[in-house]
Amino acid sequence: MTVTVRPNIDAVGYLKSSSTTSSRAKLHRGLTTPLRASLVPLVFTLFYFSTPHTRRHPVFILNILACCSGICEAALNATLETKQILYPLEPVSEGLLTAVIAFAIVSPVVIDSILLFRVIAFYPIKTTPRRLLISILALPVIVKSGRFVTIVLYLNDFCRTSGRLPSVLLAAESTWFKNSYFMAEWSLQMVDNIYASAFFSYKLWLYQRPESSTDMIRNNSLLMHVRSLFLIALGNFIFPVIMNIACLVLIAQDPSFITGAYVLITNNYVAILGVVFATIWTRKQNWNRGTNNSESSTFDPSPNRKSILSTMHFGTAHAPQTQTSLTDDVSSSWLGGTRGGEKHQDPEP
Template sequence: MSSEISPDVIIDGFIAGIRPSFDAILSATAFSACLLTLLVVLFAFSTKESRQRLVFRLNVLAICAALTLGVLTGLVGGTAIVNPFNPVSKGVYVASIVFAIFPPVLYDSILLTRLFALYPVSNTPRTTLLKIFTFPFCVKCARVIVLSIGINDYVSSQPSTLALEQDEATAWFRNPKMTAEWAMQIADNLYSVTIFLYNLRVRTSSVKRVGGLAERIRQIFYISVANFVFPLIFNIAQISYITTDRNPTTGVLLLMINNYVTVIGVLCATLWFSGSEWVRTRNEPFSDHMAIPPKLNSGGDRVTGGKSGSGVVVIGKGSVTLGSTNSGTELADRINTPDKENKYMLV
């Protein structure tokens, strides 16, 4: 006599089978909605000048890549739920993997552009640029090579999408290529953030007494640290799961969320700077008619309490001497008007 399978067992098995896809779709939908809103805000706060900057265009490209990941995740996961025995084509499945693991290299490159604000290409010796950017360039190339080899090995191992999905756990557990990529990502971000924050502190140490600029530098510091700390937490979690858990569900979810968190972190930094530029452009008609206080041009320097010329403000390669003739105008122009270096700021 054949034993009948309980309906509860069938339902529980179906739920367990679609749960990874459902979690992925839910996460991708929520983060994609946030990114779409932030994209609208980015364009709303942008100016004609800021939209011509490299950072702005890279941020738009990063958002498009993240939104594409959300669409592919919804397509792959939705098909797995609605029609589990007829999954998407192998090309679509591979594209979803590519958009999940390759874009972090782009996001980290956007963070690296901060260094060009401190080392302008036009003013910095080629040897200095070579010393600073050789390591991150080599690391990024190594990351792309490792990811390409890993994707090729995984895709060529099985002929169909269904076979790739079934082999996902084997390919995931203790994958040396993915572990190496995440370790290199930590080193890459650590180098970029360390160099940026150290040079920012050294080059702006003498302007801390200028209240508005000091607060802005402090905000840049906090944003830079946040852009490193949150992806670092996810990278460590990913390495922990790939080396200890044979089930890739949680690890893949962390990988996808890490992508969105990194994009949102970079985008929030750009939004902060774009908002400042938006306010500045609308205050320009008022600031043009404001006179410089005479105390800045007087013989005594009330900022430092000494003679004129005793206070020097250093920003990047330039310097402004407080108390000298027209120094108030120059300082206001340096703080309020973005120069060529600012096309890389602020991410």
């Protein structure tokens, strides 16, 4: 009696498919290795250009979390690639594969939360009318909630179906093409990113216009820093939006996951580098101007507070008490609005 054994995976076919993607894998490592390697020194740089006071701000914490998520993603990818090289015929752990995908799609949510704090900085929670605050934050909060729900639903579906397949290639191919969860998440991410970054950039553009109605004395140094912030904000959202569009096109048109995975992972690292470099750049400006003290040092591109000439009045009835420097509000966009809230507290009688 002859017994026919049908293996779970065709080893020869698997090796052939692996060899066809080896050149692309080398390209992937060549693209992402420098990005991965730069995250560790960036964490040390963030701490070097910070103080105990600034390390308590939400944006600093989110920057550290973004870097840590990128480092964890790099470590998990390296582990997965090593196992594929050393043991190409052995099935990959479902937990490892799920963790790799989870970090790849959760990291952008952390990064985009930094953009939301920039929006809050223009409308301090303690002084902004509740109705206005709700109207501004309703869309990003709803979008982020939708993104979180989409990610949870996808990971649950992946663990029940694709995550149990015997190889990485089969799992990736089965979960890639026209995946409704991915398409929904990237579409929501694009809306989230455009709203927060466009809102922040528009407010900066209003402040730096010559015909701005803001009550302030013009200062060339201040305007230069505001315009620099404007360019950084544009760069932080233009590139991710373009990459999101590329991912949507690839997942809808290309059955192979390889190119789309390159774009997705590269976009994650570049987005992390963008927000962290913006934080380091603004902090470095204070360092160079000698404002490194626990009271005034912030991730702030504004000049020294003692030399600020430009001011913005948030109210006319109590202008002397509620007068706030424009640069402090701009700096709040990098600090998560904490200083903005402090600056707008009711004055002592």
